[in-house]
Amino acid sequence: MPAPYRPRTVVEEVMPSTRRPVPGEKGPHYVYERLAVERSIAALGQALPDFVLLYSMKANPFRPLLELMRSRGLGIDAASAGEVQVALEAGFAPKDIFFSCPGKTEEDLAFALGRATVVADSLGELERLDRIAGQLGRHAGIGLRINPDASLGPQQDARLAEQGKPSKFGIDEELVLARLGAMKALQHVRIEGIHVYLRSQIASAEAICQVTARCVRLARTLEQGLDSRLSWVNVGGGFASALGAGQPSLDLELLRRGMAGLPGQLPRLRFMAEAGRFLAAGAGTFWTPIVDIKDSRGVRFYVTAGGLDGMLRPALALLLARMPQGAPAWPLEPLYSSAECHSIRLVRAGGTPAAGETETVTVAGPLCTALDVLAEAIRLPKAKIGDWIAVSNAGAYCATLSPAGFASRQRPREYLVY
Numbered sequence: 001m002p003a004p005y006r007p008r009t010v011v012e013e014v015m016p017s018t019r020r021p022v023p024g025e026k027g028p029h030y031v032y033e034r035l036a037v038e039r040s041i042a043a044l045g046q047a048l049p050d051f052v053l054l055y056s057m058k059a060n061p062f063r064p065l066l067e068l069m070r071s072r073g074l075g076i077d078a079a080s081a082g083e084v085q086v087a088l089e090a091g092f093a094p095k096d097i098f099f100s101c102p103g104k105t106e107e108d109l110a111f112a113l114g115r116a117t118v119v120a121d122s123l124g125e126l127e128r129l130d131r132i133a134g135q136l137g138r139h140a141g142i143g144l145r146i147n148p149d150a151s152l153g154p155q156q157d158a159r160l161a162e163q164g165k166p167s168k169f170g171i172d173e174e175l176v177l178a179r180l181g182a183m184k185a186l187q188h189v190r191i192e193g194i195h196v197y198l199r200s201q202i203a204s205a206e207a208i209c210q211v212t213a214r215c216v217r218l219a220r221t222l223e224q225g226l227d228s229r230l231s232w233v234n235v236g237g238g239f240a241s242a243l244g245a246g247q248p249s250l251d252l253e254l255l256r257r258g259m260a261g262l263p264g265q266l267p268r269l270r271f272m273a274e275a276g277r278f279l280a281a282g283a284g285t286f287w288t289p290i291v292d293i294k295d296s297r298g299v300r301f302y303v304t305a306g307g308l309d310g311m312l313r314p315a316l317a318l319l320l321a322r323m324p325q326g327a328p329a330w331p332l333e334p335l336y337s338s339a340e341c342h343s344i345r346l347v348r349a350g351g352t353p354a355a356g357e358t359e360t361v362t363v364a365g366p367l368c369t370a371l372d373v374l375a376e377a378i379r380l381p382k383a384k385i386g387d388w389i390a391v392s393n394a395g396a397y398c399a400t401l402s403p404a405g406f407a408s409r410q411r412p413r414e415y416l417v418y
């Protein structure tokens, strides 16, 4: 019988997650490396010294990771009422939790008022928030998620082409400006901040700076239009990470220089930025043992205990590569970053790195879909049953975005290692 799933596991041992699986583990599991997360927090913090960082917990809501983020002074970007609840349980104060997503229900809004700063995602939601706050006898500071118009500025970065397009996220800037009168008349909520988020995996520091400069202009416009002071601006982020070998990476020094003067233009306001994958993706490794080795018509298969039920993204990359037009050159987040995003290594049963004679193999999981493949036609040192496959960049959008319920297999456990 599989052991029951243990959602909260911390291994108190200095053990880089990339080197070996957790001693005693027999099945697929994720290992997150605390030091790697701390390094990412420090790197982003150094690039953005005038910003409060929020952790976008949708990337990975594993409780010990949340507690680590809290201990390092981060707040939370929550994308559901459930995430607000989990963040509170992990010890975050309501003032440090920002709840922003489309499609919040009335129950979500009633729950979140007083437990987080709610960021309204539509004009209708703004009205509902005002009514519900009134019914609850509250007067709440809230935010607006704004979908900026197409004018980032004269040097608009071509990589932000989605700017100004129709979107299910946020309220179009022009709608906000047209409804300032109604916003001023709200009785039970007051608009205290704005949130802008264009997209994930932006590897251009210039583009992120342009969005931030746009947020500064937007905040000024809104303060004038509402005839009141804002207290915070969340410039979003989209900080690229873990795109894979040969892909562009975010230049943090360029980011630091480009962002340096921007918060100072509105010194009264608290500037925030949010990051998920940048903080967590590279810190995680998915480990799965090889349970069978078989040959089929000239192809050698290493069959692993865990497949797309723990690591969906390599299978999606393969699926896209098989499409007639091939895999796209751009990320389709959070399901696809690049074909090279997750690398595969072989580690011997005892935890030693594998070396020696290599062979070309397909590494496939046990599920009843031909797409349950971790890697196709790759060269690895010759394996034995019981050896381990390590998949890199498994710290974000893997444990939560993989179909762990498929075929009622045991859900991979998660570990934060010290």
Ligand SMILES: Cc1ncc(COP(=O)(O)O)c(C=O)c1O
Pocket: 056, 059, 077, 100, 197, 199, 200, 201, 237, 238, 239, 274, 275, 276, 277, 278, 334, 396
């Ligand atoms: C509004 C918002 N904020 C933050 C994130 C986190 O993105 P990332 O993990 O790329 O930092 C997302 C991702 O979908 C998002 O939609």
